[in-house]
Amino acid sequence: MNINTLKNLKDFKLTLKLARAVSTARALYKFSMLWKWQRFIVSMVLLGLVQLSMGQKKPVDYVNPFIGTTNYGTTNPGAQVPQGLMNVSPFNVMGSSLNKSDKDEGWWSTPYEYNNKFFTGFSHVNLSGVGCPDMGSLLLMPTTGELQVDYKKYGSTYSNENASAGYYTNQLDKYHVKTEATATQRTGISRFTFPKGKSHILLNLGEGLTNETGATMRFVNDREIEGSKLLGSFCYVNNQAVYPLYFVMRLSKKPIQKGYWKFQRQGAPWENEWNKDAGKYKLFTAYQNEMSGDDIGAYLSFETAENEQIEVQVGVSFVSIENARQNLEHEQPQGGFDQIRVAAHKRWNEDLSKIEVEGGSEDQKTVFYTALYHALIHPNILQDVNGQYPAMESRETRHTDGNRYTVFSLWDTYRNVQPLMSLLFPDRQTEMIRSMIDIYKESGWMPKWELYGRESYTMDGDPAIPVIVDAWMKGIRDYDHEAAYEAFYKSATRVDSANKIRPDNADYVKYGYVPLREPFDNSVSHAIEYYLADWNLAQFAASLDKKEDAKLFTERAKGYKHYYSKEYGTFRPILPDGTFLTPFDPLQGANFEPNHGFHEGNAWNYSFAIPHDIPGLMKLMGGKRKFVEKLQETFDKGYFDVTNEPDMLYPHIFSEIEGEEWRTQKLVTEILNKYFTNAPGGIPGNDDTGTMSTWASMNMIGIYPLCPGRPEYTIVTPVFDKVTIHLDAKYHHGKDKLVIRRERLGQDGYIKSISVDGKKNKGFKVSHHELVNTDEIVVATGSR
Known part of the structure; x- marks a missing residue:
């Protein structure tokens, strides 16, 4: 083999090595380019997921604290x-x-x-x-x-x-x-x-x-x-x-x-x-x-x-x-x-994640979560980190191992805020009730409108009764219920001037109503609140096997019938001689002007505020047809005041009447859309320590407590497609959540059917016990 042959062979091997190297390099290059694209695709997917995750709002992100800051x-x-x-x-x-x-x-x-x-x-x-x-x-x-x-x-x-x-x-x-x-x-x-x-x-x-x-x-x-x-x-x-x-x-x-x-x-x-x-x-x-x-x-x-x-x-x-x-x-x-x-x-x-909603608009979610936010402000804690707090009225320093609550605006909150607490935070509701009972033990009276350990005596009635009885009827009972009953019996039966909760109880017990003794003494408003309180007290007494007391307070709760005037078709103040006030204007009292017998409202705002006896009220007013027409008249003529607590239940009364439930669904939807908005004026009046906001939030998820002390909810048209309520398993029989789902069968929002865990529900109510033991409630909506 000559030198040239060797040279050619070396060149060939070198060429072969170079070829292999180039081939490997090309392959590596192609692999690297492929990996670059794969890494790019993977990175883009991950980035998208991160961005999607970051873009998914949490409940707290929907809160707009400026809602309710005007109007x-x-x-x-x-x-x-x-x-x-x-x-x-x-x-x-x-x-x-x-x-x-x-x-x-x-x-x-x-x-x-x-x-x-x-x-x-x-x-x-x-x-x-x-x-x-x-x-x-x-x-x-x-x-x-x-x-x-x-x-x-x-x-x-x-x-x-x-x-x-x-x-x-x-x-x-x-x-x-x-x-x-x-x-x-x-x-x-x-x-x-x-x-x-x-x-x-x-x-x-x-x-x-x-x-x-x-x-x-x-x-x-x-x-x-x-x-x-x-x-x-x-x-x-x-x-x-x-x-x-x-x-x-x-x-x-x-x-x-x-x-x-x-x-x-x-x-x-x-x-x-x-x-x-x-x-x-x-x-x-x-x-x-x-x-x-x-x-x-x-x-x-x-x-x-x-x-x-x-x-x-x-x-x-x-x-x-x-x-x-x-x-x-x-x-x-x-x-x-x-x-x-x-x-x-x-x-x-x-806290806001106790309820998760899906569907609905961004504004509706903002209105809902802001309303829930407002409901979780009061009552608020009073005790210091060492457990000390000022005792009611005396200001003596006391100690608590749990939370001592204050700011009990009970005339407002007994209607829905406290029932909402029973559903979402029964542990806090329990401590709130314990605080109320301790207030009684410290001062001799239950709170009425308590503020930082002092009683203001603002507003009407005996509102601690429906708060505690409503929780009791829902199975929340870890407190001194005998002391609670003792306090309630005291305010309901004491007839001397020392009765700080019911200052006109002597007249109420004697006549079954409170006569108008001064031009603007809110007598009718007082009595209407007493009737609901006494009905609740009757439920409490019956539950404790106090049969005679239950009978007494059941009869008292029917005293609202004294106030009904056939001439006007509304409640009407009664004078000390037993006759109706004359002259009388059932609209006097709108816009907060001075009024005879009614507090912050007029006869129209109070005449249907008897949630504990709608059948009796319907009979009193002339039967189903006349009752429905009269109640509808409050909306058609603009007498309904969405900002007023006594009549905030009016839309839901129609769901107590078979065949008229569609009116509730229509009215609630209209009120929510008109008065509760994502704007500074998006609450139609005083929020009243969360009461107006709670009216909105509970109706938006599809349930509302019409009558305190009656452990049930009226089912209304949910705003959202899916509502998940996270429950406290300790209080709710081991259940940790329930789902309310809306099935849209058309554009309209009238309820066509309700199923509870796959079984058709009779009527438009669900009991508290059934609600917290249910996996899923499906509300199908469509045309009427």
Whole structure:
């Protein structure tokens, strides 16, 4: 083999190696390109799934805290957690752009009104949806530039406003300061982002919504202030119902200067009258000891860098300053605004996820979850982290191992909020009932409209009875029921002036009705509430085998018949001599004008409010046909008041009458669509501590409790295609969820059939026992 042959052979081998290498390289290249595409496809799929997951809203994401903040809804967009004591709300109803310098001029019973744009600080501990002013104190305000302590001058318009469950923020136009607020159960935290220059944080104890005056404060050190503020006299009914709120405030930065201010009126105390509108604010720049007065505040001044943030923590207690500090140290040991905000958001989502809905529009989901959010604000806890709370009326410090609840607006909430709690949170309902019974043991009477350990005696009736009896009839019984019955029997039978729950019980027991003894004494409204309470008490007595009591209260509950006037076809006040009031206008009382015998309504708003005896009322009014025509007339002539508790059950009464159930379905759908919207005015009046919102939320899922004490629900047209209600297995026989499904057989929303676990349901009701032991309820809807 010559050299050339060898050379050719080497070239061939080299060529072969190169060919193999190229082939391998091509193969690797092709594989790598294929893998690139596979990785790209996989990554895109994963990204899409992540984006889809991120895009799927959680229940908490649907909450719009601005719903109900105008149109007299009196909710606020402040930060809080479910059933929390603390609410941190923007305060814009003093010195506002609407030229309201005094809360009573505009009937302000809320710290915030959507159409106002004049921020004077964050108020701490606020009420939601009420019709009388109280609370709304401890105003915290950031400012810049020259120090100003007059709220009418230091207030600012604002923009970039936003709120979600547990969080609020805006931008102060005057100062270019970003404000933010969030909360824990008993504490609030605000964060202010300042521009460069001289900045201030003001704590105003003079302004607020309460009807009481007086406060005390002192600097503990450069970063801490402690003190108390007097609150109370809610609705002015009981002017003795006052109480102190204790607080501790902490700063994340040491101020370069601090001091107090105090408003001093012109004139002298010994003169006959002060000029209440004239005076001046006096600054105390050197005095650092305790400061007291009706209109006082503290200022803290800083030099801030551009976008520097200062956090302010506020802990509160209704027991003592020491407890307020302990609450703050336990719930905010190191502050940390963002962590607290995330925790509040999480807590809301956990509670709101008790009901999951599918179908419906985005607006409908927003209305629903915001309504549920509003229902979980009151009643709220009262006790501190150490379990201490102020005993009812005496204010003696007591201790509880569980939750002690307060803000029992029972005339409102017995109708639906408390029944909703029995369904979704029976453990909390149990503790609420225990709190009510403890209130009786501490004060001698059940709560009526209790507020932070004092009784306001606002509104009518004996509303604790239907709350507890309704829960009892639904199997929620882990409390001292004998004490509850003792309390109920006492208020129902005591006929002297010491009866604080039924002040006109002597007449009621003697005559079976309450005669009109003063021109505007709400006598008919009182009696109508007593009838429902006595019917509930009869159910309770029968359950406890107290047969004679059951018979007594059953007969009393029929006394509504005394008030029926054939001449007008409505209830009518009765005079002390037993005759009807003459002249009489059944429409008098609309729009809250003074009225004879009726409270916040007229004869039309009360004449069908007898849910415990619809058959008896129907017979009284002339039979089925006349009854249906008369009830329908309330809607056709615009007499129905959607904002009024006594007649909020009217649409559901038609479901008590065979063949007329379609009217309920039609009316409920119309009312929901017209009055409950995703807008600031989306609640048609006072939310009444969640009562109006609960009317909407329960009807939207397809069930509504017509009569407290009767453990059943009226089935109405669900708004959503699927509703999953997560149950507490401990209270609901091991069941952990139920599903309500809507099957659409046409465009219309009339119910054509109802099946419970595959079996056709008779009628348009479902018992509580059946509901919580059911896997699925299917409501088929279509044309009538």
